[in-house]
Amino acid sequence: MRKSLAAFSVATLLFLLAVPAAQAVTQVNVRIEGASETIFEGPISVEAHGVKASSDTSEGLRRCDGINVNDPGNVTPAPTPTAASANAMASIGESFDGQWYEGYDDYFITRWGPQAQDPSASAYWGLLVNEVFTNVGGCQYQLDGGDEVLWVCDAFNGRPSLALFPVDANYASGPRPLTATAELGKPFGVEVVSYADDEEAVPSASPSRSGSAAYAGAEVAPVLTDARGFEKADMASPRTVTTDSQGRASVVFTEPGWHRIKATRVSGGKETVIRSNRLDVCVKAADGGGCGNAAPAASTPAPLQTRVRVGGPRLNRKGLAQGKVGVSWKVIDPGVGVRRWRVSSQEVGRRGARYVSRTSGRRGTSATVHLPGGAGYRLRLTIVDALGRSSDLALGRVTVPRAGRG
Numbered sequence: 001m002r003k004s005l006a007a008f009s010v011a012t013l014l015f016l017l018a019v020p021a022a023q024a025v026t027q028v029n030v031r032i033e034g035a036s037e038t039i040f041e042g043p044i045s046v047e048a049h050g051v052k053a054s055s056d057t058s059e060g061l062r063r064c065d066g067i068n069v070n071d072p073g074n075v076t077p078a079p080t081p082t083a084a085s086a087n088a089m090a091s092i093g094e095s096f097d098g099q100w101y102e103g104y105d106d107y108f109i110t111r112w113g114p115q116a117q118d119p120s121a122s123a124y125w126g127l128l129v130n131e132v133f134t135n136v137g138g139c140q141y142q143l144d145g146g147d148e149v150l151w152v153c154d155a156f157n158g159r160p161s162l163a164l165f166p167v168d169a170n171y172a173s174g175p176r177p178l179t180a181t182a183e184l185g186k187p188f189g190v191e192v193v194s195y196a197d198d199e200e201a202v203p204s205a206s207p208s209r210s211g212s213a214a215y216a217g218a219e220v221a222p223v224l225t226d227a228r229g230f231e232k233a234d235m236a237s238p239r240t241v242t243t244d245s246q247g248r249a250s251v252v253f254t255e256p257g258w259h260r261i262k263a264t265r266v267s268g269g270k271e272t273v274i275r276s277n278r279l280d281v282c283v284k285a286a287d288g289g290g291c292g293n294a295a296p297a298a299s300t301p302a303p304l305q306t307r308v309r310v311g312g313p314r315l316n317r318k319g320l321a322q323g324k325v326g327v328s329w330k331v332i333d334p335g336v337g338v339r340r341w342r343v344s345s346q347e348v349g350r351r352g353a354r355y356v357s358r359t360s361g362r363r364g365t366s367a368t369v370h371l372p373g374g375a376g377y378r379l380r381l382t383i384v385d386a387l388g389r390s391s392d393l394a395l396g397r398v399t400v401p402r403a404g405r406g
Contacts, residue, residue, distance in 0.1 A: 026079045028143050029175060030088045032151045033275060034115035035123070038231035038262075040092060041278055045332060046084040047312070048077035051139070053098040053107055064139035068105035071140060081127055081149045082107065082138030089113060091309035091332050092229055093391050106137035115153050126155025128197075130207045131163070135200040146175045148207045152274050160194035162218060162276035163209075164263045167191050167248060173208040179280045182259075187250035192218040192243045192263045192276065214247030215263075215273075223260040223278055227389065231278060233262045256285040308385045309333035313395045315379070323373050325398050328366035329381055338362070339384045343369050348376035348397065355380060374402040 025045050032039040050061025064086075065077035089096050089112065097116075098107035109125040110117050117124045127134050127141075128150040134141050143149070150161070165171045166180035167189030182188035193212035204210070221233040221240040234240070241249040243263075253259055263276035282291040309332040316326030327343055340362050344355040358369045371377055379395035 026143060026145045028079070028084050028145065028147045028149055029178075030081075030084050030149045031277060032085060032088065032112050033153060034112070034230075035153045036232065036271075038275070038278070039094070039113045039115060040085075040088045040229070041231065042088075042309070042333060044084050044087050044091075045311075045330070046079040046087050046143075048079055049083055051083055051086045051107075053100065054095045055097050056100060058100070062100060062107070062139070063105060064107075066140055066142035068140060070104060071136075074142060078142035080139050080141055080143060081129060081134075081151075082109075084143065084149055085112070085138070085151060087311045087332070088309075090393065091311045093393070094228075104137060104140065106139040109138070109151070112151060112153075117153070121154070122157070123154035124156060126152050128152065128155075128161065129203040131161060131195040131211070132197055132203040133200050134203060144205065146206055147203075148176070150274075155274075159272060159274050160196050160215070161274040162215060162263050162265075163193050163195070163212065164220065164261070164276040164279050165191050165193070166279065166281075171209055173206060173210070175207055176277060177279075178277065179282065181282045181284065182251075182253055184256055184283055184286055185252060185254060187252055188281065189248060189250055190220055190243075190261070190263075190279070191246070191248045192220065193247055194273070214243075214245070216243055216245045216247060218243040218247065218249075218263045218265055218273070218276075220249055220251065220261055220263045223262045225260065231260070231262065233264050233275065235264075235266055251281075253281065253283040256283050256291070258291050259283055308338055308383045308391060310381065310383055310391070310393050313381065313393060315396050315398060317398060319368075320398060320400055323371050323400050325369050325371065325379070325400075326366065327369060327379060327381070327395055329393065329395075331365060337385060341384070342382045343367055343395070344380050344382065345369065345371060345377040346380070348378060350375075371398070371400045373400045375400060 025047055027045050030044045031041045048065035051064045052061050064080055064083050066074045094113040097111040098109045100107050127138050130148055169177045192215045194215040195212050219240050221235050222237045224232050224234050243249045259281045260278055262278045264271050265273045310329050311332050312330035314328045342357055342360040344357050346355045347353040359367045376399040378397050381393045381395055382390055384390045
Protein backbone atom coordinates (compact mmCIF):
# COMPACT_ATOMS: atom_id res chain seq x y z
CA MET A 1 0.00 0.00 0.00
CA ARG A 2 1.37 3.44 -0.88
CA LYS A 3 1.86 5.77 2.08
CA SER A 4 0.74 9.43 1.95
CA LEU A 5 3.59 11.86 1.21
CA ALA A 6 2.08 15.36 1.40
CA ALA A 7 3.91 17.89 3.57
CA PHE A 8 1.77 18.52 6.61
CA SER A 9 2.88 17.57 10.11
CA VAL A 10 -0.24 17.67 12.27
CA ALA A 11 -1.87 15.44 14.83
CA THR A 12 -5.57 14.86 14.68
CA LEU A 13 -8.48 14.48 17.07
CA LEU A 14 -11.96 13.45 16.05
CA PHE A 15 -15.25 11.76 16.83
CA LEU A 16 -16.18 8.43 15.22
CA LEU A 17 -19.78 8.44 14.06
CA ALA A 18 -20.07 5.76 11.36
CA VAL A 19 -18.16 3.04 9.52
CA PRO A 20 -18.71 2.15 5.84
CA ALA A 21 -19.80 -1.44 5.39
CA ALA A 22 -17.65 -2.42 2.41
CA GLN A 23 -14.12 -1.63 3.63
CA ALA A 24 -11.52 -4.20 4.66
CA VAL A 25 -10.69 -4.45 8.36
CA THR A 26 -7.09 -3.75 9.40
CA GLN A 27 -5.64 -4.36 12.86
CA VAL A 28 -3.10 -1.88 14.20
CA ASN A 29 -1.74 -1.03 17.64
CA VAL A 30 -2.78 2.36 19.04
CA ARG A 31 -1.13 4.13 21.96
CA ILE A 32 -2.07 7.61 23.23
CA GLU A 33 0.40 9.00 25.77
CA GLY A 34 -0.84 11.95 27.83
CA ALA A 35 1.30 14.23 29.97
CA SER A 36 1.25 11.98 33.04
CA GLU A 37 -0.63 8.84 32.03
CA THR A 38 -1.39 6.55 29.12
CA ILE A 39 -4.90 7.30 27.87
CA PHE A 40 -5.22 4.28 25.59
CA GLU A 41 -3.05 1.34 24.58
CA GLY A 42 -3.94 -1.77 22.65
CA PRO A 43 -4.81 -3.39 19.31
CA ILE A 44 -7.63 -1.82 17.30
CA SER A 45 -9.49 -3.19 14.28
CA VAL A 46 -10.29 -0.34 11.91
CA GLU A 47 -11.92 0.23 8.53
CA ALA A 48 -11.66 3.33 6.36
CA HIS A 49 -14.26 5.75 7.71
CA GLY A 50 -15.09 9.39 8.34
CA VAL A 51 -14.56 11.19 11.64
CA LYS A 52 -15.61 14.38 13.37
CA ALA A 53 -14.05 16.43 16.17
CA SER A 54 -16.26 17.23 19.15
CA SER A 55 -16.25 21.00 18.46
CA ASP A 56 -16.64 20.68 14.68
CA THR A 57 -19.94 22.34 13.73
CA SER A 58 -19.97 21.19 10.12
CA GLU A 59 -22.64 18.78 8.92
CA GLY A 60 -21.65 15.16 8.51
CA LEU A 61 -18.28 13.47 8.85
CA ARG A 62 -14.89 14.64 7.62
CA ARG A 63 -13.17 12.34 5.18
CA CYS A 64 -10.24 10.60 6.89
CA ASP A 65 -9.06 7.76 4.63
CA GLY A 66 -5.95 9.15 2.93
CA ILE A 67 -7.85 10.28 -0.18
CA ASN A 68 -7.30 14.02 -0.72
CA VAL A 69 -6.03 16.50 -3.32
CA ASN A 70 -2.54 16.56 -1.81
CA ASP A 71 -2.04 12.83 -2.30
CA PRO A 72 -3.12 11.97 -5.87
CA GLY A 73 -1.31 8.63 -5.62
CA ASN A 74 -3.74 7.43 -2.97
CA VAL A 75 -6.67 6.11 -4.96
CA THR A 76 -8.05 3.49 -2.57
CA PRO A 77 -9.51 4.45 0.85
CA ALA A 78 -7.58 2.97 3.75
CA PRO A 79 -7.50 3.21 7.56
CA THR A 80 -5.54 6.13 9.00
CA PRO A 81 -4.05 6.94 12.43
CA THR A 82 -6.85 9.36 13.23
CA ALA A 83 -9.57 6.90 12.23
CA ALA A 84 -7.96 4.13 14.29
CA SER A 85 -7.56 6.41 17.30
CA ALA A 86 -11.15 7.60 16.93
CA ASN A 87 -12.18 3.95 17.26
CA ALA A 88 -9.98 3.64 20.33
CA MET A 89 -11.52 6.67 22.03
CA ALA A 90 -15.07 5.63 21.17
CA SER A 91 -14.43 2.20 22.65
CA ILE A 92 -13.71 3.67 26.12
CA GLY A 93 -16.33 6.42 26.02
CA GLU A 94 -13.85 9.30 25.64
CA SER A 95 -14.00 12.27 23.27
CA PHE A 96 -11.38 14.32 21.46
CA ASP A 97 -11.08 17.56 19.55
CA GLY A 98 -9.23 19.28 16.73
CA GLN A 99 -9.27 22.06 14.16
CA TRP A 100 -10.07 21.17 10.55
CA TYR A 101 -7.87 22.53 7.74
CA GLU A 102 -9.62 22.47 4.36
CA GLY A 103 -6.39 22.84 2.38
CA TYR A 104 -5.07 19.56 3.78
CA ASP A 105 -8.31 17.67 4.41
CA ASP A 106 -7.03 17.04 7.90
CA TYR A 107 -7.40 17.95 11.55
CA PHE A 108 -4.85 19.50 13.88
CA ILE A 109 -5.33 17.62 17.16
CA THR A 110 -5.90 19.72 20.27
CA ARG A 111 -7.21 17.11 22.72
CA TRP A 112 -7.36 13.36 23.24
CA GLY A 113 -9.71 12.32 26.03
CA PRO A 114 -9.12 14.59 29.04
CA GLN A 115 -5.68 15.73 27.83
CA ALA A 116 -5.64 19.05 25.95
CA GLN A 117 -2.64 20.69 24.36
CA ASP A 118 -0.92 23.48 26.32
CA PRO A 119 0.29 26.23 23.95
CA SER A 120 1.77 28.21 26.87
CA ALA A 121 4.25 25.38 27.40
CA SER A 122 4.56 24.51 23.68
CA ALA A 123 3.05 21.14 24.56
CA TYR A 124 1.30 19.99 21.38
CA TRP A 125 0.12 16.58 20.22
CA GLY A 126 2.38 14.78 17.75
CA LEU A 127 1.97 11.61 15.70
CA LEU A 128 4.46 8.78 15.20
CA VAL A 129 3.94 5.65 13.11
CA ASN A 130 6.41 2.82 13.65
CA GLU A 131 8.45 5.19 15.88
CA VAL A 132 8.85 7.88 13.19
CA PHE A 133 7.16 11.30 13.19
CA THR A 134 4.99 11.32 10.08
CA ASN A 135 5.40 14.12 7.54
CA VAL A 136 1.63 14.25 7.01
CA GLY A 137 -1.38 14.46 9.29
CA GLY A 138 -3.40 11.68 10.84
CA CYS A 139 -6.13 11.68 8.16
CA GLN A 140 -3.63 11.60 5.28
CA TYR A 141 -1.32 8.73 6.29
CA GLN A 142 -2.58 5.31 5.23
CA LEU A 143 -1.91 2.40 7.59
CA ASP A 144 -1.02 -1.22 6.92
CA GLY A 145 -1.83 -4.12 9.21
CA GLY A 146 0.54 -4.36 12.17
CA ASP A 147 1.52 -0.67 12.12
CA GLU A 148 2.05 1.04 15.48
CA VAL A 149 0.29 4.38 15.98
CA LEU A 150 1.59 6.61 18.77
CA TRP A 151 0.14 10.01 19.74
CA VAL A 152 2.23 11.96 22.23
CA CYS A 153 1.38 15.03 24.29
CA ASP A 154 4.31 17.48 24.33
CA ALA A 155 5.80 15.61 21.41
CA PHE A 156 8.23 18.17 20.05
CA ASN A 157 10.64 18.87 22.90
CA GLY A 158 13.31 16.39 21.80
CA ARG A 159 12.50 13.58 24.26
CA PRO A 160 13.60 10.07 23.22
CA SER A 161 10.83 7.50 22.73
CA LEU A 162 11.27 4.30 24.74
CA ALA A 163 10.29 0.74 23.84
CA LEU A 164 10.14 -2.19 26.27
CA PHE A 165 10.81 -5.79 25.22
CA PRO A 166 11.27 -9.15 26.96
CA VAL A 167 14.91 -10.18 26.45
CA ASP A 168 13.95 -13.69 25.37
CA ALA A 169 11.90 -12.34 22.45
CA ASN A 170 15.08 -11.20 20.64
CA TYR A 171 12.89 -8.59 18.96
CA ALA A 172 14.09 -7.32 15.58
CA SER A 173 11.05 -6.31 13.53
CA GLY A 174 7.30 -6.68 13.13
CA PRO A 175 4.66 -5.93 15.77
CA ARG A 176 6.48 -5.71 19.10
CA PRO A 177 5.65 -8.39 21.72
CA LEU A 178 3.12 -7.07 24.21
CA THR A 179 2.84 -10.19 26.38
CA ALA A 180 5.37 -12.57 27.89
CA THR A 181 5.63 -15.46 30.35
CA ALA A 182 7.77 -15.56 33.49
CA GLU A 183 8.43 -18.05 36.29
CA LEU A 184 7.49 -17.31 39.86
CA GLY A 185 10.44 -16.05 41.94
CA LYS A 186 12.92 -16.21 39.07
CA PRO A 187 14.54 -13.27 37.22
CA PHE A 188 12.62 -12.13 34.14
CA GLY A 189 14.83 -10.22 31.72
CA VAL A 190 13.63 -7.02 30.04
CA GLU A 191 15.37 -4.54 27.79
CA VAL A 192 14.65 -0.91 26.98
CA VAL A 193 15.70 0.87 23.80
CA SER A 194 15.20 4.46 22.70
CA TYR A 195 14.37 6.02 19.35
CA ALA A 196 15.84 9.51 19.04
CA ASP A 197 14.04 10.49 15.83
CA ASP A 198 12.46 13.93 16.10
CA GLU A 199 12.39 14.80 12.40
CA GLU A 200 9.43 14.38 10.07
CA ALA A 201 9.90 11.50 7.66
CA VAL A 202 8.22 8.56 5.99
CA PRO A 203 7.85 5.69 8.48
CA SER A 204 9.18 2.25 7.66
CA ALA A 205 6.81 -0.28 6.14
CA SER A 206 6.48 -2.09 9.49
CA PRO A 207 7.63 -1.66 13.09
CA SER A 208 11.32 -2.36 13.59
CA ARG A 209 14.16 -2.15 16.08
CA SER A 210 16.22 -0.43 13.41
CA GLY A 211 17.37 3.03 14.47
CA SER A 212 17.13 2.33 18.20
CA ALA A 213 19.83 2.15 20.85
CA ALA A 214 20.05 0.55 24.29
CA TYR A 215 18.79 2.95 26.95
CA ALA A 216 20.53 2.99 30.32
CA GLY A 217 18.81 4.40 33.38
CA ALA A 218 15.24 3.62 32.34
CA GLU A 219 12.94 2.80 35.25
CA VAL A 220 10.79 -0.28 34.65
CA ALA A 221 7.86 -0.09 37.03
CA PRO A 222 4.54 -1.79 37.77
CA VAL A 223 1.55 -0.12 36.15
CA LEU A 224 -1.51 1.17 37.94
CA THR A 225 -4.64 0.94 35.77
CA ASP A 226 -7.66 2.97 36.88
CA ALA A 227 -11.36 2.31 36.26
CA ARG A 228 -11.21 4.20 32.96
CA GLY A 229 -8.39 1.99 31.72
CA PHE A 230 -5.83 4.82 31.96
CA GLU A 231 -2.35 3.61 32.91
CA LYS A 232 0.35 5.16 35.09
CA ALA A 233 3.77 3.78 36.02
CA ASP A 234 4.04 3.34 39.79
CA MET A 235 7.50 4.83 40.25
CA ALA A 236 7.23 4.62 44.05
CA SER A 237 6.89 0.84 43.97
CA PRO A 238 9.79 -1.10 45.54
CA ARG A 239 9.54 -3.44 42.56
CA THR A 240 10.80 -0.74 40.17
CA VAL A 241 14.12 -1.69 38.54
CA THR A 242 16.63 0.37 36.52
CA THR A 243 18.28 -0.67 33.26
CA ASP A 244 22.05 -1.05 32.98
CA SER A 245 24.41 0.18 30.25
CA GLN A 246 23.00 -2.45 27.86
CA GLY A 247 19.47 -1.24 28.56
CA ARG A 248 18.69 -4.43 30.47
CA ALA A 249 17.25 -5.26 33.88
CA SER A 250 15.69 -8.20 35.70
CA VAL A 251 12.30 -8.27 37.38
CA VAL A 252 11.41 -10.88 40.00
CA PHE A 253 7.69 -11.52 40.41
CA THR A 254 6.66 -12.92 43.79
CA GLU A 255 2.97 -13.48 43.01
CA PRO A 256 1.44 -15.56 40.23
CA GLY A 257 -0.97 -14.12 37.69
CA TRP A 258 -0.86 -11.19 35.30
CA HIS A 259 1.55 -8.31 35.94
CA ARG A 260 1.80 -5.14 33.86
CA ILE A 261 5.05 -3.14 33.55
CA LYS A 262 6.15 -0.02 31.69
CA ALA A 263 9.42 1.92 31.26
CA THR A 264 10.01 5.63 31.72
CA ARG A 265 12.53 7.98 33.31
CA VAL A 266 11.86 10.75 35.82
CA SER A 267 14.13 13.65 36.67
CA GLY A 268 13.17 16.60 38.82
CA GLY A 269 9.67 15.22 39.17
CA LYS A 270 9.12 15.18 35.38
CA GLU A 271 9.29 12.41 32.79
CA THR A 272 12.21 13.18 30.48
CA VAL A 273 11.29 10.53 27.90
CA ILE A 274 8.24 9.39 25.99
CA ARG A 275 7.23 6.43 28.13
CA SER A 276 7.33 2.96 26.61
CA ASN A 277 4.68 0.51 25.57
CA ARG A 278 3.36 -1.69 28.35
CA LEU A 279 4.31 -5.34 28.71
CA ASP A 280 1.81 -7.78 30.26
CA VAL A 281 3.60 -10.69 31.92
CA CYS A 282 1.93 -13.97 32.85
CA VAL A 283 3.69 -15.33 35.93
CA LYS A 284 3.05 -19.03 36.27
CA ALA A 285 2.14 -20.51 39.64
CA ALA A 286 4.56 -22.83 41.44
CA ASP A 287 2.67 -25.85 40.09
CA GLY A 288 3.13 -24.58 36.54
CA GLY A 289 -0.46 -23.42 36.15
CA GLY A 290 -1.30 -20.60 33.76
CA CYS A 291 -2.86 -17.20 34.40
CA GLY A 292 -6.46 -17.82 33.40
CA ASN A 293 -7.87 -17.65 36.93
CA ALA A 294 -4.85 -16.44 38.90
CA ALA A 295 -5.35 -13.17 40.77
CA PRO A 296 -2.92 -10.41 39.72
CA ALA A 297 -1.04 -8.31 42.25
CA ALA A 298 -3.35 -5.66 43.69
CA SER A 299 -1.31 -2.72 42.43
CA THR A 300 -0.86 -4.04 38.92
CA PRO A 301 -4.24 -4.80 37.31
CA ALA A 302 -3.86 -7.29 34.49
CA PRO A 303 -5.36 -7.36 31.00
CA LEU A 304 -8.25 -9.38 32.41
CA GLN A 305 -9.37 -6.29 34.34
CA THR A 306 -9.63 -3.90 31.37
CA ARG A 307 -13.03 -2.60 30.31
CA VAL A 308 -14.98 -4.04 27.41
CA ARG A 309 -14.07 -2.14 24.25
CA VAL A 310 -16.78 -1.83 21.63
CA GLY A 311 -16.75 -0.08 18.25
CA GLY A 312 -18.02 -0.19 14.69
CA PRO A 313 -21.70 0.57 15.40
CA ARG A 314 -24.09 0.17 12.46
CA LEU A 315 -27.77 0.94 12.00
CA ASN A 316 -30.05 -0.87 9.55
CA ARG A 317 -32.91 1.52 8.74
CA LYS A 318 -34.76 -0.68 6.23
CA GLY A 319 -37.59 -1.43 8.67
CA LEU A 320 -38.20 2.13 9.90
CA ALA A 321 -41.58 2.32 8.16
CA GLN A 322 -42.68 -0.50 10.48
CA GLY A 323 -41.03 1.09 13.53
CA LYS A 324 -38.04 -1.26 13.51
CA VAL A 325 -34.32 -0.53 13.32
CA GLY A 326 -31.50 -3.04 13.36
CA VAL A 327 -28.40 -2.26 15.41
CA SER A 328 -25.05 -4.07 15.49
CA TRP A 329 -21.63 -3.52 17.01
CA LYS A 330 -18.22 -5.14 17.37
CA VAL A 331 -16.53 -6.25 20.57
CA ILE A 332 -12.95 -5.11 20.02
CA ASP A 333 -11.74 -6.31 23.43
CA PRO A 334 -14.00 -8.34 25.78
CA GLY A 335 -11.97 -7.32 28.84
CA VAL A 336 -13.24 -9.31 31.82
CA GLY A 337 -16.27 -10.39 29.82
CA VAL A 338 -19.71 -9.02 28.96
CA ARG A 339 -22.39 -9.51 31.61
CA ARG A 340 -25.20 -7.87 29.65
CA TRP A 341 -25.98 -5.20 27.06
CA ARG A 342 -28.88 -2.81 26.59
CA VAL A 343 -30.07 -0.59 23.72
CA SER A 344 -31.97 2.54 24.79
CA SER A 345 -33.63 5.41 22.96
CA GLN A 346 -34.18 9.09 23.76
CA GLU A 347 -36.84 11.06 21.90
CA VAL A 348 -35.34 14.02 20.05
CA GLY A 349 -36.92 17.44 20.58
CA ARG A 350 -39.00 16.52 23.64
CA ARG A 351 -37.96 18.49 26.68
CA GLY A 352 -36.84 16.36 29.58
CA ALA A 353 -36.93 13.15 27.54
CA ARG A 354 -35.00 10.34 29.18
CA TYR A 355 -33.40 7.26 27.69
CA VAL A 356 -35.85 4.36 27.60
CA SER A 357 -34.62 0.76 27.49
CA ARG A 358 -35.86 -0.93 24.30
CA THR A 359 -34.08 -4.28 24.25
CA SER A 360 -31.35 -6.11 26.15
CA GLY A 361 -29.46 -9.37 26.26
CA ARG A 362 -26.47 -11.28 27.54
CA ARG A 363 -25.03 -12.60 24.28
CA GLY A 364 -24.70 -11.51 20.69
CA THR A 365 -23.68 -8.25 19.05
CA SER A 366 -26.88 -7.25 17.27
CA ALA A 367 -30.52 -6.53 18.05
CA THR A 368 -33.77 -5.24 16.57
CA VAL A 369 -35.22 -2.17 18.29
CA HIS A 370 -38.95 -1.36 18.11
CA LEU A 371 -39.81 2.35 18.29
CA PRO A 372 -43.11 4.31 18.28
CA GLY A 373 -43.85 6.17 15.04
CA GLY A 374 -43.88 9.90 14.45
CA ALA A 375 -40.68 10.85 16.28
CA GLY A 376 -36.90 11.00 16.03
CA TYR A 377 -34.68 9.09 18.45
CA ARG A 378 -31.10 8.92 19.65
CA LEU A 379 -29.97 5.34 20.20
CA ARG A 380 -27.43 4.29 22.81
CA LEU A 381 -25.72 0.98 23.57
CA THR A 382 -24.77 0.24 27.18
CA ILE A 383 -22.39 -2.62 27.95
CA VAL A 384 -22.02 -3.93 31.51
CA ASP A 385 -18.95 -6.07 32.12
CA ALA A 386 -18.43 -8.94 34.58
CA LEU A 387 -17.22 -6.49 37.24
CA GLY A 388 -20.43 -4.44 36.97
CA ARG A 389 -18.80 -1.50 35.16
CA SER A 390 -20.93 0.08 32.41
CA SER A 391 -19.80 1.79 29.20
CA ASP A 392 -22.01 3.74 26.79
CA LEU A 393 -21.65 4.03 23.02
CA ALA A 394 -23.76 6.35 20.87
CA LEU A 395 -25.31 4.41 17.98
CA GLY A 396 -26.72 7.38 16.01
CA ARG A 397 -30.12 8.91 15.28
CA VAL A 398 -33.18 7.64 13.42
CA THR A 399 -36.58 9.07 12.53
CA VAL A 400 -39.62 6.79 12.54
CA PRO A 401 -42.50 7.92 10.28
CA ARG A 402 -46.09 7.89 11.51
CA ALA A 403 -48.10 4.79 10.72
CA GLY A 404 -49.37 4.87 7.17
CA ARG A 405 -46.53 7.07 5.89
CA GLY A 406 -43.53 5.87 3.96
